[in-house]
Amino acid sequence: MSRMDVSELARLAAPASMADVVALAAVGLGLATHLLRGIAWDKPDPYHGVWFERPQLRDAGAAPRQKATRNIAQRLAEFNKDIVIFWGSQSGTAEAFANRLARECHLRFGQAVLTADLSDYDVDTITLIPESKLAIFMLSTFGEGDPSDNATALWEWLRNDASEVRLQNLRYVAFGLGNSNYKHYNRVVDVVVEALDNAGARRLMPIGRADDANGGTEEAFIAWKDELHSFLVEKLGFQQRRVPYEPSFAVVEDTSLSPIDLHHGEPVSRRSGIAKARNAYSPVKSLAIQEVRHIGDSSEASCLHIELDLVEHPELRYQTGDHLAIYPINPDEEMQLIMEAVGIRARADTPLLITPLEEATKATIPSPTTALALFRHYLEICAPVSRDTIRELANFAPSQKAKDFLKSLGEDKEAYASYTAKTHVTIGRLLSLAAPNIVWKDLPLSYLVETIPPLQPRYYSVSSSSSATPRRASLTVAVDKTQLPGDPSKEIPGLTTHYLLALADSINGTTTTRQSLPSADSHRVFAHIRRSPFKLPSLASKPVIMIAAGTGIAPFRAFVQERARLRAVSGKPVGRMVLFFGCRRPDDGYLYREELARAAEDGMLEVVVAFSRSGRGMYVQDCVAEKGEESWSQFAKKRNQWLEDVWG
C-alpha cells in the first residue's frame, strides 16, 4: 500500500453516527487484513463485528427422514418438479426470497417447484438437469466478494473445474444479492453466471441484482420477480391461475403430546452440508453467563463485556479470532401482539405439530413445539414485514377495512415506503394496526410458519484469547438502536443486543432496557462457535498493525491477550503490535483502556487513539495517515523481508 492509499483512506467521510462507526470499523479491519494478506493468514476476513449465518435449522422436524439423494436431477425427477430454485445465502435473505418465489410460482402457475440449499446437493449433478426443467439461482455475496458458506462448493466447482463443466442442457435465470458499498458488488452472481454461460448453459433473462446500500433489496426482488413472471407467461407460455393460498406445512395442535417431548426453544444443531464437512461450526450449547458488565458507556451508547462459561461443554473449543453465535429471543411484547392477533394466546402452551406436507419440503422449525416457543424462539417476528406479504395478508383480513388498508399498502410502493419509514411494521404490529382488537381467524398458522423467516443467530467476534482463557469466551457488544428514517424520535432496539442487555439487567439488578426475559430465565444463552480465518500470524515474531473503531476492537483485544500469554509462557519476545483505535472521547467509548495501557507498559503494544469528539477531533483513519507513516515504513521493510524469506 502506498502513501497515497493511506491519505485516500484519511479522505473518507468522517463518521457521524453509529452506522458510520460500524462502517469505519469494517474499513479498519479491511485495511489491516489487506496489509497482512498472504502473510498473517491465507484468506482475509475483515468482518470482525456481528456476523450472520444461514438461519435454517437443518435437522429440524419431527420424524427422522430417509437420507435424501444429493443428486439434484434425481431429486427433481423423484418429486416431479418443474423448477428448481437454488439458493446461496449467508444471513437468510436469498433463502427467504427463494421460498417466496417458489410459493408464488406454484400458486400463480401451478408449477411444482423445489427450493434447493446448494450445500444439500453435489454440484456436479447440475449437469444432469434435463432441458425440460428451469433452474433459478439466487446468490448473495459476502466477506470480500465471497460466496455464502452454503454456495462454496458451487463456487469452487465453477472456478476450479471450469474447463470440464458442460451445461448445454441447463436453462436458467439468476438473481444476485449484494451491497454497492462493498468493493466487490454482487461478485458472486456475476462470476457464477459467467461460468455457467461459458459452460454452455442458456440464460433466459438478464441477471437481476439487488443493492442493499439504501435498503433496496426487497423492491429490487419484487421488480425482478414481476419481470420473471411476465417472461414465464410471454416466452414460456405459462398459464396464470388464481389460488390465494395452499399450505406447505400442516400445523396442528396435539394435546396428546407431553411437554417433555416438545421443543421449548432450544435451537437444533446446524452442522450440516459444507459447514459440517469443514468443521466450521460447533454444536449449539446452552452457555452460562459468568459475568456481564458495562464498559465504555456514555449517554449515547452502551457497551457490554460478557463472559461465557465453556467449562460444562468440553467439546466446545474456540481459537483466538473465532466468532460466537448468539441465538436471540423475541421480546414478549411482539410475541403477545402476534398471538393475540391470531387468537392463540390462551393456548400458547398447547403442543403444536409442524409437518411439511410434501417430502421434498424442508422443515425449518423444530417440531413438536408450542406457539409460545414458535414466536419467542423460532420465527424472526421483529423484522419489518415485506410488501409482498402485506399484499398476501389482505386475503386473510378479518374486515373490509383491514383488507383495504393492507391492499393500499401492499400494492403501492411509495405508500409502503413512507408508512414503513414512520412505523416499524413487524408482523404483530401490522396485524393489530390493520384490525385492532379483532382476531384474524382466517389466517392459518401454517401461513405464518412458511412466510416469516426462521430466527437467525447473530455473530460476534470473541474478544478473549483461547490461550489465556480456554474455558471462558468473552464478547464485546455495542447495544444498538436504529432510528426510523421518517420519525427519528422512534428508535428500534437491536434484537440480540437488547436481549443481552436484558440479561445484564437481570444478572446485575439494574434497569437499562424495557425488554424483559422469560420468567424462568436461568441466565444462559444458546450459542455456537464458528471457525474464522481471521487469525494472528502463526509466527509470533511478526509485527501486527490493527485498526479498529468501537467494538471492532474485539478480536484485537484477543490478539493482544494471546501474544501476552505466549510471551509469559515462552519467555521469548513477541512481534511488535500497533493498535489504531477510534472512539469519541477519553471518557466515552475508550474500551479496555486500562488493559491496553498495561500491555503498552509491558512494551509489546503501541496504542494510537483517535478521539473524534475531543481535542483536534481525529478519526482513526486520520491517525493512520498521520502517525501510521512511521509504523508503515517499518512494517513495509519487515514485509519485504518476509516476502523474500517466503518466496526466495
Ligand SMILES: Cc1cc2nc3c(=O)[nH]c(=O)nc-3n(C[C@H](O)[C@H](O)[C@H](O)COP(=O)(O)O)c2cc1C
Ligand atoms: C459482512 C458482510 C459482507 C458483505 N460483503 C459483500 C460484498 O463483498 N459484496 C456485496 O455486493 N455485498 C456484500 N454484502 C451485502 C450482502 O450481500 C447483502 O446484505 C445481501 O442482501 C445478504 O443476503 P443473504 O442474507 O441472503 O446472505 C455483505 C454483507 C455483510 C453483512
